[in-house]
Amino acid sequence: MPEKLKTEKLKTNAGRHLSKMVGDTYMDLHAKSAQGAFVVWIAINVPAELFLGFENVVYGVPESHAALTAAKGVGVLQCEKAEHMGYSMDLCSYARIDIGSVSDGGKDSPTFGLPKPDLLVSDNNNCSLLVKWFDVHHRRMGVPHFVIDVPFCYEPQKDKDRKYIIQQFNDLIRTIEEMSGQKFDMDKALAAVSNTSEGIVHWKRFLSFAENRPSGITAFDSFVQMAPFLVARGTSQFVDHYKLLAQETEQRVRDGQFPVPGEKYRLFWDNIAPWHQLRDMSGSLAKLGANIVGATYTSCIGTVEGSFDFYAFDGDDPLEYCARTQNCYICPHGMNLRGKSMQAVVEKLNIDGIVFASNRSCKPYSVTQLDQQKLMTDQFGVPSVMIDVDHADARKYSKESTFTRLEALLENIEAKRAA
Numbered sequence: 088m089p090e091k092l093k094t095e096k097l098k099t100n101a102g103r104h105l106s107k108m109v110g111d112t113y114m115d116l117h118a119k120s121a122q123g124a125f126v127v128w129i130a131i132n133v134p135a136e137l138f139l140g141f142e143n144v145v146y147g148v149p150e151s152h153a154a155l156t157a158a159k160g161v162g163v164l165q166c167e168k169a170e171h172m173g174y175s176m177d178l179c180s181y182a183r184i185d186i187g188s189v190s191d192g193g194k195d196s197p198t199f200g201l202p203k204p205d206l207l208v209s210d211n212n213n214c215s216l217l218v219k220w221f222d223v224h225h226r227r228m229g230v231p232h233f234v235i236d237v238p239f240c241y242e243p244q245k246d247k248d249r250k251y252i253i254q255q256f257n258d259l260i261r262t263i264e265e266m267s268g269q270k271f272d273m274d275k276a277l278a279a280v281s282n283t284s285e286g287i288v289h290w291k292r293f294l295s296f297a298e299n300r301p302s303g304i305t306a307f308d309s310f311v312q313m314a315p316f317l318v319a320r321g322t323s324q325f326v327d328h329y330k331l332l333a334q335e336t337e338q339r340v341r342d343g344q345f346p347v348p349g350e351k352y353r354l355f356w357d358n359i360a361p362w363h364q365l366r367d368m369s370g371s372l373a374k375l376g377a378n379i380v381g382a383t384y385t386s387c388i389g390t391v392e393g394s395f396d397f398y399a400f401d402g403d404d405p406l407e408y409c410a411r412t413q414n415c416y417i418c419p420h421g422m423n424l425r426g427k428s429m430q431a432v433v434e435k436l437n438i439d440g441i442v443f444a445s446n447r448s449c450k451p452y453s454v455t456q457l458d459q460q461k462l463m464t465d466q467f468g469v470p471s472v473m474i475d476v477d478h479a480d481a482r483k484y485s486k487e488s489t490f491t492r493l494e495a496l497l498e499n500i501e502a503k504r505a506a
């Protein structure tokens with residue numbers, strides 16, 4: 088049987104639905120842009136629900152497009168184009184892929200790139216590199232760049248910070264109204280936020296099957312299934328997809344179908360997904376009886392800082408909700424908040440060991456990992472290992488040295504059990 092057909096046969100209904108949803112969304116984005124929609128490029132953390140408050144505003148997410156590019160095996164090719172333009176190999180590989188892809192009109196992109204934007208919207212809550220990256224597009228394309236300034240958080244978000252973020256959302260809405268000639272409708276934004284919140288209930292249910300022994304999911308499943316957050320947030324399709332995913336996973340667990348049936352080691356992942364290694368790494372770990380059952384990267388979605396518990400929309404003010412959840416991703420958290428949320432999830436999932444993936448080109452995620460590792464191992468006694476990866480540049484990954492360290496982690500876990 089041809090490889091493509093074999094893969095298709097192995098896919099779950101949610102897997103097939105995901106592939107179709109992602110493909111259709113990118114094509115729809117190109118089609119709507121060609122028909123005159125107002126196109127915004129946004130950073131991953133910018134609340135897409137705001138754009139659903141307009142009649143004809145569409146958005147693309149360069150980080151998500153870069154992750155897809157890496158997963159499809161074209162990441163290095165696009166990185167090299169940016170490097171030939173003079174960008175350093177040390178820069179974020181998402182940025183290099185995106186800049187490389189834009190340089191020749193998305194020629195080698197799996198989605199024909201993104202349609203040219205009318206406005207760029209970045210934020211600095213994950214990292215300041217992102218703002219500089221969008222500034223490159225601003226200069227090269229001559230497109231306005233709106234920056235949302237999100238205060239870093241060492242403790243739960245302060246009211247004054249939330250108000251400051253909401254003020255900027257209102258400025259962004261006014262900017263789009265002026266540029267596009269369209270009127271913002273708060274009721275539409277409210278419906279979008281309600282859909283997002285409802286969809287996240289199902290997402291959290293899907294993640295909860297990691298609590299099962301053996302786990303009903305792998306973290307690699309959750310990495311792949313993040314895509315709707317970047318392409319369909321706020322839509323009814325978003326809700327339907329995660330409902331299907333949770334129901335199907337529940338059924339598989341009931342039927343005794345587990346991704347690693349002989350699960351001996353339950354591991355936890357800290358950092359962005361290694362997009363170019365998903366299949367190989369999960370398969371090789373499964374052969375060792377190990378499953379990475381959870382990850383900080385996916386657990387933080389739909390939460391607030393310092394907790395991986397679901398934060399529900401109360402049905403009141405959509406801008407307030409969007410501002411309150413601005414700090415949910417890991418990078419803007421100080422050490423205490425990161426430690427607190429990791430400790431809670433490690434206990435909840437009965438984790439045997441933690442894989443700290445030191446990311447060669449995402450410094451904000453990686454810079455505190457040594458301290459974090461010390462905290463988890465010294466204070467809470469959880470064995471751990473530090474490996475070297477890059478989220479999207481396959482040249483910065485060595486399977487041999489990674490698996491030597493992973494096998495050492497499994498030996499440590501065994502030694503701890505025997506003690």
Ligand code: SF4
Binds near residue numbers: 181216
């Ligand atoms: S947070 Fe990391 S992956 Fe995201 S833009 Fe910054 S360097 Fe790149």
